[in-house]
Amino acid sequence: MVYVLFGLIGHDPWKQDETYIFGMIYHLLQTGDWVLPQNAGEPFLEKPPLYDWVAAGLAFLLHKWLPLHDGARLASGLFTALTLSFTALASRHWWGNGNGRYAALALIASLGLVFESHIMITDMPMLAGFAIASYGFALSLTRPRWAGWWLGVGIGMGFLAKGLLIPGAIGVIALLLPIFFANWRQRVYLHTLIIATIVALPWLLIWPIALYLRSPEQFYVWFWLNNVGRFLGFSVPQLGAGNTRWFWAKTLPWFAFPVLPLALISLWQNRQQIRHHAALQFGLISFVVYLIVMQVSASARTAYGLPMLVSLTLLAIPTIDNIPTRLNRYTDYFARLLFTTLALISWYVWLMIVFAGHPPAWKFLARGLDMHYIMPIHPAAIGMAIIASTIYFASWHWLPRLGSRALTSLALGVSLFWVLFSTLWMPWIDNAKSYRSVYLSMQPHLSTTHGCIASQGLGESTRPMLEYYLGILTQRVEMTPNTHCNTLLIDGWPNQQPQLAANWQLVWQGARPGDNDELFRLYQRHPD
Numbered sequence: 001m002v003y004v005l006f007g008l009i010g011h012d013p014w015k016q017d018e019t020y021i022f023g024m025i026y027h028l029l030q031t032g033d034w035v036l037p038q039n040a041g042e043p044f045l046e047k048p049p050l051y052d053w054v055a056a057g058l059a060f061l062l063h064k065w066l067p068l069h070d071g072a073r074l075a076s077g078l079f080t081a082l083t084l085s086f087t088a089l090a091s092r093h094w095w096g097n098g099n100g101r102y103a104a105l106a107l108i109a110s111l112g113l114v115f116e117s118h119i120m121i122t123d124m125p126m127l128a129g130f131a132i133a134s135y136g137f138a139l140s141l142t143r144p145r146w147a148g149w150w151l152g153v154g155i156g157m158g159f160l161a162k163g164l165l166i167p168g169a170i171g172v173i174a175l176l177l178p179i180f181f182a183n184w185r186q187r188v189y190l191h192t193l194i195i196a197t198i199v200a201l202p203w204l205l206i207w208p209i210a211l212y213l214r215s216p217e218q219f220y221v222w223f224w225l226n227n228v229g230r231f232l233g234f235s236v237p238q239l240g241a242g243n244t245r246w247f248w249a250k251t252l253p254w255f256a257f258p259v260l261p262l263a264l265i266s267l268w269q270n271r272q273q274i275r276h277h278a279a280l281q282f283g284l285i286s287f288v289v290y291l292i293v294m295q296v297s298a299s300a301r302t303a304y305g306l307p308m309l310v311s312l313t314l315l316a317i318p319t320i321d322n323i324p325t326r327l328n329r330y331t332d333y334f335a336r337l338l339f340t341t342l343a344l345i346s347w348y349v350w351l352m353i354v355f356a357g358h359p360p361a362w363k364f365l366a367r368g369l370d371m372h373y374i375m376p377i378h379p380a381a382i383g384m385a386i387i388a389s390t391i392y393f394a395s396w397h398w399l400p401r402l403g404s405r406a407l408t409s410l411a412l413g414v415s416l417f418w419v420l421f422s423t424l425w426m427p428w429i430d431n432a433k434s435y436r437s438v439y440l441s442m443q444p445h446l447s448t449t450h451g452c453i454a455s456q457g458l459g460e461s462t463r464p465m466l467e468y469y470l471g472i473l474t475q476r477v478e479m480t481p482n483t484h485c486n487t488l489l490i491d492g493w494p495n496q497q498p499q500l501a502a503n504w505q506l507v508w509q510g511a512r513p514g515d516n517d518e519l520f521r522l523y524q525r526h527p528d
Contacts, residue, residue, distance in 0.1 A: 023464025094279035112255035129158030148195020156203020233298030262316035283315035339413030370513035
């Protein structure tokens with residue numbers, strides 16, 4: 001619970017993903033339109049709306065106690081909890097009692113999950129859907145009804161979170177398992193797939209049909225450009241997130257640590273069992289299939305690879321308690337050294353800001369953070385940071401007694417790092433990544449009779465925050481070049497002066513604290 005909940009509340013939406021995702025959630029809360037996702041008044045069909053639905057529901061239920069953006073972000077905690085739970089269930093079913101907790105620890109220790117699982121991002125329900133489907137595969141040779149149910153739910157959830165990626169990958173996995181391994185060639189497995197197809201159909205059909213009936217043009221944008229086009233590449237120049245040949249080769253070693261090396265050790269130790277053990281077969285096939293899909297896709301981001309962590313975790317389970325003694329011990333020591341260093345740095349930077357009035361003059365801090373920030377003192381947050389640090393160092397007493405000491409040490413270290421980040425550094429990070437301060441500083445310079453406001457360069461991340469904080473929807477020059485608004489807001493590079501007519505007068509300019517790459521300029525047009 002500590003890992004899941006910390007960092008979910010207490011900060012504004014952050015660029016890149018959170019701002020535009022919350023823009024769609026905010027539109028849903030304002031209009032009740034669950035069919036056509038919109039961001040700052042414009043259709044935005046990059047992903048299906050499952051995350052928006054769940055987040056909007058939580059934000060509405062909790063709006064008396066939490067800001068809308070904090071209530072919405074709890075959806076990520078919910079999907080993270082589902083991922084941990086169903087991966088643990090699959091592990092326990094395949095590897096026996098007691099191994100479910102190892103699966104949860106392995107995911108918590110994975111470096112690629114820690115940040116993504118605590119922000120508003122549609123890849124979390126995609127990951128939860130894959131974990132649920134994995135549990136369906138685990139049951140498929142013994143309990144076809146429940147297996148088909150969970151497999152169908154996982155496919156549907158993955159589809160409504162991300163589109164065709166998860167159903168397509170799971171479909172290939174389901175076909176390859178009986179092709180390569182005889183123990184999957186059973187009638188009970190066919191029954192599972194039939195039930196899963198029936199269960200998945202409502203998830204796969206209802207929203208796409210509703211979208212098509214509402215707007216065939218936007219259905220085309222979602223299905224053809226954002227699904228087929230992103231995979232094949234013809235829409236990547238327009239939509240972004242392009243892939244490179246060595247992206248996953250460079251990303252996987254850190255992103256999938258420690259489950260990737262544990263899975264490789266497990267495959268070697270149990271290589272004689274691969275022909276007979278369903279867990280090894282599923283883990284291997286699902287990881288290879290998903291990796292190939294990621295490699296050949298024309299789009300790539302680290303978050304797209306999250307389902308591979310589930311496959312690698314299920315492969316790694318038999319090794320966790322059987323790591324060679326020396327490797328187990330040295331990995332534990334490495335984890336202690338790494339996360340103790342990070343903890344000391346976290347405390348040192350916080351103490352410097354509080355007592356010296358400025359952080360250390362380190363270049364990596366100065367790149368995007370305000371070096372003159374005044375840190376607020378929140379006793380509850382400081383108390384939780386102290387408690388977490390104490391528990392972490394106290395755990396060193398019993399770590400050597402565990403057969404899983406390496407994995408446990410890594411999971412504890414990741415959890416400590418995240419707690420310290422969420423308590424000590426959160427106000428400072430939020431000050432730099434939130435658009436609240438820059439927009440509120442602009443507000444007094446807006447004429448009370450400004451009428452409409454035109455904008456130039458405001459993207460999918462900045463426009464929804466302008467609507468959220470100030471209630472302003474701009475007329476984009478990119479969409480309506482002949483706008484007659486007398487106020488113009490430009491988002492551009494600091495060293496790039498806009499070329500405007502002489503009757504446009506600069507009345508304000510500003511940027512987020514510590515941001516040297518983005519500058520907002522507000523102009524007023526005068527008739528003379």
